[in-house]
Amino acid sequence: xxxxxxxxxxxxxxxxxxxxxxxxxxxxxxxxxxxxxxxxxxxxxxxxxxxxxxxxxxxxxxxxxxxxxxxxxxxxxxxxxxxxxxxxxxxxxxxxxxxxxxxxxxxxxxxxxxxxxxxxxxxxxxxxxxxx
Amino acid sequence: xxxxxxxxxxxxxxxxxxxxxxxxxxxxxxxxxxxxxxxxxxxxxxxxxxxxxxxxxxxxxxxxxxxxxxxxxxxxxxxxxxxxxxxxxxxxxxxxxxxxxxxxxxxxxxxxxxxxxxxxxxxxxxxxxxxx
DNA sequence: ACCCTTGTTGATAATGATTGTCAAAACCCT
DNA sequence: AGGGTTTTGACAATCATTATCAACAAGGGT
Numbered sequence: 001x002x003x004x005x006x007x008x009x010x011x012x013x014x015x016x017x018x019x020x021x022x023x024x025x026x027x028x029x030x031x032x033x034x035x036x037x038x039x040x041x042x043x044x045x046x047x048x049x050x051x052x053x054x055x056x057x058x059x060x061x062x063x064x065x066x067x068x069x070x071x072x073x074x075x076x077x078x079x080x081x082x083x084x085x086x087x088x089x090x091x092x093x094x095x096x097x098x099x100x101x102x103x104x105x106x107x108x109x110x111x112x113x114x115x116x117x118x119x120x121x122x123x124x125x126x127x128x129x130x131x132x
Numbered sequence: 133x134x135x136x137x138x139x140x141x142x143x144x145x146x147x148x149x150x151x152x153x154x155x156x157x158x159x160x161x162x163x164x165x166x167x168x169x170x171x172x173x174x175x176x177x178x179x180x181x182x183x184x185x186x187x188x189x190x191x192x193x194x195x196x197x198x199x200x201x202x203x204x205x206x207x208x209x210x211x212x213x214x215x216x217x218x219x220x221x222x223x224x225x226x227x228x229x230x231x232x233x234x235x236x237x238x239x240x241x242x243x244x245x246x247x248x249x250x251x252x253x254x255x256x257x258x259x260x261x262x263x264x
Numbered sequence: 265a266c267c268c269t270t271g272t273t274g275a276t277a278a279t280g281a282t283t284g285t286c287a288a289a290a291c292c293c294t
Numbered sequence: 295a296g297g298g299t300t301t302t303g304a305c306a307a308t309c310a311t312t313a314t315c316a317a318c319a320a321g322g323g324t
Contacts, residue, residue, distance in 0.1 A: 003271060003320050025310070039274035044311065060192035064282080065310070079238055090234045095227055099249050102222050106211055107254030114191060114248045117231050122239030135291050135300060157281075171303035176282065196311080197281070 007038050011046035015056060021067035059114070081121035090117070139170050143178035147188060152210060153199035191246045209247045222249075 014027055014034075022030070028043040047068050050056035058068050077095070079088040095115055103111035146163055147154065154162070160175040179200050182188035190200050209227070211220040227247050235243035 001271070001321080005272065005320075007273075023310090037274095041275085041312080042273060045272085060194070060196060064192060064196050064198065066196065079235060079240055079243075081240070088238050088240075090238070092230065092234070094230055095247075098224065098226055102224070103211060103249050103251050106220050106222075107257070108211055108249070108251035109257045111249050111251035112194070114246060114250065115227075116191075117235050117240070117243050117245040119235050119240035119243035125239070125241045133292080133300075137290075137301065139302075155281090169303095173283080173304080174302060177301085 007042050008046050008049070010036055010038055011043055012050065012055070015047070015050065015068060016070040018069070021059070021061075021069045023061070023065045023067055025065075027068070077115045077117070079117045079119065081119065081124055088121075139174050140178050140181070142168055142170055143175055144182065144187070147179070147182065147200060148202040150202070153191070153193075153201045155193070155197045155199055157197075159200070186242075186244075189244060189246060191248065194250055209249070211249045211251065 010031060011027065014031055015022065018027070018030070024044050024047050025040070027047070028038070028040050031038050031043070047056060047058070047066075051058045051068065056068050056070060058066055061067050077090050077092050079090050081087070092115060095113075099111060099113040099115070103109070142163060143159065146159055146166075150159070150162070156176050156179050157172070159179070160170070160172050163170050163175065179188060179190070179198075183190045183200065188200050188202060190198055193199050209222050209224050211222050224247060227245070231243060231245040231247070235241070
């Protein structure tokens with residue numbers, strides 16, 4: 001049976017009150033900063049539970065961390081500068097539809113998609129041009 | 133100065149002759165299996181170099197491994213079964229256009245996109261349903 | 265309200281991928 | 295061929311994440 005603990009609630013709340021994506025470690029630090037004695041392993045477990053129940057989305061940052069966000073807001077993707085790391089959120093309703101359709105067309109279910117665009121942002125484009 | 137070593141060539145070739153994505157460790161095992169005494173750290177370095185020169189694309193698998201693939205000119209995307217590993221190639225002209233447009237709208241240049249869909253294939257969906 | 269079963273917690277150890285270290289070897293230019 | 299410098303590779307170090315397991319607490323039954 002699934003039990004309700006203040007720890008799970010704390011993680012759920014901390015996640016929903018966070019803008020954008022957070023790592024498990026980051027969320028743990030946030031909670032500690034707010035005076036919560038919650039354990040790191042518990043944060044990982046709570047996030048994994050939220051994700052598997054569909055209450056949170058997870059993705060991998062370019063350097064391999066798992067990032068989470070509350071699943072209430074609309075799903076979006078990222079435009080990431082490969083040089084300076086600047087990240088811009090982008091909407092992609094068309095892509096959502098495409099991913100769903102393509103998955104269904106091949107009999108796939110529970111599709112999650114990894115859709116990220118890497119490039120050079122305006123500043124880094126200028127810097128690269130100047131360096132040549 | 134950048135030097136040409138047989139190790140770098142070996143990695144480049146092993147990568148291009150691989151269908152789909154490979155992890156650094158996987159590529160290292162492949163090379164060893166083929167009799168190459170190349171070191172693991174070297175494979176990591178070579179892949180990082182290829183990626184930073186634009187000769188390879190990298191993405192993170194759902195469980196946090198870095199995966200690489202040769203950067204082919206005419207590229208396609210993948211529909212990957214998260215349970216059995218089945219991979220289906222899918223076309224995505226619409227997504228190509230969208231990625232280009234989105235990048236340009238934010239001042240980004242040299243956009244490359246990583247678009248892959250993970251899900252459960254038909255068989256694994258049935259297996260999962262039966263297990264419940 | 266109290267106990268009892270069982271899911272949950274959390275400090276810490278373990279894991280596993282990736283990166284740093286540094287002496288020895290390989291490469292490239294002259 | 296010789297020399298300066300990059301690259302290699304075995305191994306140690308690092309970092310996020312997961313497993314371990316004894317102590318704890320939630321919730322149902324009485």
